[in-house]
Amino acid sequence: MTAVIALIDQVAIGIYFLIAAGILFALRRYIIYGEEYRSSYFELERDLSRYRRTNAVTAIIFLVELIVIVAGVQAVVVPELLLDRQLEALVAGARPDDGDFRTPAPPPPAADLGINPVALPRSAGAASQIQATPVPTPTPVGTIIPAEPPIGCDNPGAQLLIPGNGMRVFQPIPVIGTVFADQFSYASIEINGPSTLGSFQVIDEQHIEVREQAEFGQFVPAPYETGEYEFRLMVFDITNVLKASCLVHIYISEPLPTLTPVR
Numbered sequence: 025m026t027a028v029i030a031l032i033d034q035v036a037i038g039i040y041f042l043i044a045a046g047i048l049f050a051l052r053r054y055i056i057y058g059e060e061y062r063s064s065y066f067e068l069e070r071d072l073s074r075y076r077r078t079n080a081v082t083a084i085i086f087l088v089e090l091i092v093i094v095a096g097v098q099a100v101v102v103p104e105l106l107l108d109r110q111l112e113a114l115v116a117g118a119r120p121d122d123g124d125f126r127t128p129a130p131p132p133p134a135a136d137l138g139i140n141p142v143a144l145p146r147s148a149g150a151a152s153q154i155q156a157t158p159v160p161t162p163t164p165v166g167t168i169i170p171a172e173p174p175i176g177c178d179n180p181g182a183q184l185l186i187p188g189n190g191m192r193v194f195q196p197i198p199v200i201g202t203v204f205a206d207q208f209s210y211a212s213i214e215i216n217g218p219s220t221l222g223s224f225q226v227i228d229e230q231h232i233e234v235r236e237q238a239e240f241g242q243f244v245p246a247p248y249e250t251g252e253y254e255f256r257l258m259v260f261d262i263t264n265v266l267k268a269s270c271l272v273h274i275y276i277s278e279p280l281p282t283l284t285p286v287r
């Protein structure tokens with residue numbers, strides 16, 4: 025239902041033009057059949073002209089009511105939906121702030137630290153000894169990998185907190201940031217990389233403004249091949265003019281291995 029209301033608000037000008045054309049056409053029919061009614065001498069022809077003229081009046085009344093409905097959607101329903109979404113964004117923004125999205129780089133493997141096996145005798149027997157074995161350190165979730173700088177993300181109307189630039193993605197993640205503009209219409213979330221044949225593919229569309237950093241979508245990397253991708257947010261106004269955009273680089277990878285105890 026929200027998508028239908030947003031579509032009506034977006035194409036309202038075209039609807040008004042169509043309704044105006046319909047009213048002019050019905051008014052022309054009313055005038056023509058009125059002249060036929062006055063110039064007819066036979067009762068049957070007069071009744072037919074009067075019936076057609078009445079239909080033209082009915083069509084004019086219906087089109088005027090349609091104008092009132094579309095104007096009501098723009099003046100009442102759309103602002104209420106925007107207000108509700110802004111309130112939801114404010115409530116979501118009230119959760120504790122985790123600070124800047126900065127994940128420390130993983131430590132180098134234990135073998136690079138110069139750790140050598142050390143015998144820890146538990147008894148006099150040589151067979152009863154425990155040795156410290158180097159364990160591979162997995163890459164933590166949300167690791168940031170060096171990447172090209174983001175593009176256009178300095179505009180507050182289109183910002184991405186998650187995914188961050190250079191982020192490694194291997195499981196579903198929320199899309200968090202801000203989405204708004206003057207006379208906002210909608211925003212699209214797009215991706216470009218090895219699985220999209222060199223062109224941007226629309227993942228999702230957002231029809232409600234988000235003026236405070238909050239979750240407004242989800243990205244599932246499972247359908248895409250591993251590799252480097254461009255992930256961007258595009259914000260448009262009611263005339264379909266691009267008002268703001270934010271492009272970051274992400275890396276889609278296989279799920280990371282879990283740490284297995286060594287016995």
